[in-house]
Amino acid sequence: EDKVVQSPLSLVVHEGDTVTLNCSYEVTNFRSLLWYKQEKKAPTFLFMLTSSGIEKKSGRLSSILDKKELFSILNITATQTGDSAVYLCADYNTDKLIFGTGTRLQVFP
């Protein structure tokens, strides 16, 4: 059975800190891994990773995939209170989107 596991489950930091969120997966027919940020009802798309070792960046957020070790990380530098959310990674193989357990990030001033 396909499985996506995230760690830590919860993280509390102060503004300005850098955080690293982890996602490991065990899936058959891997195609891509997606990162989302969820603040309200539905997740907001951040990154889609298909190739190993290629970093994707968007402002203070970056992510990389390791297909050999079956994991991905999401880095957030210089965190702000607006980064507080649940971060989800998901395995996407064109007919299913399987979400991980999520990491709840809280950033305090």
Add this chain to the structure above:
Amino acid sequence: DVKVTQSSRYLVKRTGEKVFLECVQDMDHENMFWYRQDPGLGLRLIYFSYDVKMKEKGDIPEGYSVSREKKERFSLILESASTNQTSMYLCASSLFGTQETQYFGPGTRLLVL
């Protein structure tokens, strides 16, 4: 097995036309989603619905509307198609929560000329 079907695999429309994309799921799922997928931009949520007649905006709702009159059917409407709406459109459904496994249809590749 969950089955999600979409009305067309390929569609070609002209700028300004009204476009309807239909999606039907047969597993009595509460949630239905419309995404568009573009190279380098991944899977972006347009709208989703968590119940009949209920809808919420996703990441990129501008230029789109949706309709969910029956639980099994979720329609995406492009009121006046534009060339930047050329994309692959994917419908998905999930049983309860938006973080649960979502099951996708085969997709509709839309070309707006």
